Amino acid sequence: MSRKITLAAAAAAVIGLMAVPAMADGVKIGMITTLSGGGSGLGIDIRDGFELALKQGGGKLGGIEVEVITQDDARKPETAKQIADRMVKSDKVDIMTGIVWSNLAMAVVPGVTKDGVFYISPNAGPSALAGKMCSENYFNVAWQNDNLHEAMGQHVTDKGFKNVYIMAPNYPAGKDALAGFKRFYKGNVAGEVYTKLGQKDYAAEISALRAAKPDAVFFFLPGGMGINFLKQYAQAGLKDSIPLFGPAFSFDETILTPVGDAALGVFNTSQWNADIDNAANRAFVADFIAEYGRRPSLYASQGYDAARLIGSALKAVGGDMSDKSAFRMALTKAEFESVRGNFRFGSNHHPIQDIYVRQVYQNDKGELTNKIVGKVFTDHQDAYAKDCKM
């Protein structure tokens, strides 16, 4: 008797599980991003920017119903790969997005694009995927990794610095950063240092830096690494004697508040800032602050633009993902209002855009943020487009 009851219960459980949401025929978007651990501030901003676009569209992108599945990769390539496999094979997503870190992107993107899934990168832009390993299904709405560093190399040269010490973490984006900087910087490199990804203590590097006596320091340390370095640099008493330069990733809003005054006055390069004056950007910044109670960083703007790019393409094909080449064409046209103003893709699906110099200052609300003080590049294209055979 009890065996029958157990069997009946088991059968009910199985049927119950199978009754779990019937597969909707709508568009599925898989977002894999870093929501925990070191560097989670970036992923959280990307996700929040993306979701803001969804909220503004009433749960739709480009007027089309979408289902967004968000998963946390915890900055681990193996985890990202497993999540990606599940999203492609079980969840059958049409579009993927979200990855923050270039090493995770290199682990995930080639596989999913080969499987016919479209990948819109809201951040990671490794040089390999912009050049030799480019794919017709891979689009980068943010930048190619080298871009912001190239702009700083140009700016530092324009300002007359001749002996610069450069530092970045030892991973694909770090190598891209220093390669990009050196491409446009014409002076002498006083020292080139690769630190460990996720390293917390920069005392050794700061001591070595001081001994090399450079006239400026360029560093790329995103997330928590940047917070640590900036605080320790200021404590070593170097902030006023050796000026710091870096890309926006070292001076975005996720870093400025925890660092405090140690970052005041520093120059950094970015493709976006909250004070770019166009209707889309004004609406984005205001809505982001209203929705989340904090100022958006460039990562949030990238997540937002990714959602709006996808929306524009979905609208163009009427939500019908069966004709992949039509969708791809719509993505390539990029007919959406970017918060950066004019937006277009180059032949390798990476943006051709303006890059600005910003400075960290304290606004009248006492918040630490950036203001644009100049433009370094107009319609800048990455250096790898010529290697992409598309």
Next chain:
Amino acid sequence: MTALLVLEQVLNGLQLGVMLFLLAAGLTLIFGIMDLINLAHGSLYMVGAFVAASVSQWTGSFMLGLLAAMPAAAAVGMAVEMIALRTLYERNHLDQVLATFGLILFFNELVRIIWGPRAIFMDVPEALSGTIEIVPGAPYPAFRLAIIAVGIAVAVFLYFLISRTRIGMLIRAGASNREMVGALGVDVKLLFTLVFGLGAALAGLAGAMAGPIFAVEVGMGEGVLILTFVVIVIGGIGSVRGALVGALLVGLVDTLGRAFLPTLLRLVADPATADGVGASVASMSIYILMAAVLVWRPRGLFPAHG
């Protein structure tokens, strides 16, 4: 590469070592006396940092933040011990690893719920924000010197506690032979809770001292936890002396490796290769050190169990 630079890097290594000692001392006692692998030790460090950051922001005083962090971490530690860990003492190490790993995830989420996902701000106290020229020509951040001083003070305190007090005698006895201590009528449960509390307080102190120089963010404990395990394996499980020697060794090897390996490699290879390979080898150096020590002394440098 001047003598001054070498001296500065040695100081950096000592400071890192002292920070690791604060964490390793607690962890080795817990592992040695209670035979409990506690992966959540890094979470107690994180709790200490967050509490110190919040309190020092509210009150404007770093000292108050520091003084609040230690009892807070100790209280959280003892609560966790009484609620979650008591059942784990009899179980094998793998079960303890799984359970305390779950605690890491729990604490990360709890901290995120209370303090939000972004890193929070903690500043160096005014009095210690400058640099001190211990040797003329080599200005060294005052706060890092303070960390070294605190570490030495804690080492001295632990020495007196362990070798000159009754509690210390029980701790040493428990580290050598737990069953005998129980058989002799000592309230082992209470001893365990107190030892856990002590370890947690030390972790909280480390977190509070680390807050001004490192990012106070969710997940800050994981990276340093791995280094701490390397330290106690090198130093010998259960031995505070081993934790001190191991921590200083690891701190020095890691710092000097990062500082000088790329430069040394430039003597034999071109700059780009030397920098890349040097950076990679430097990050491996402490594990190579651990392997070398274990080959020579399989139970660590100063194992407690004779």
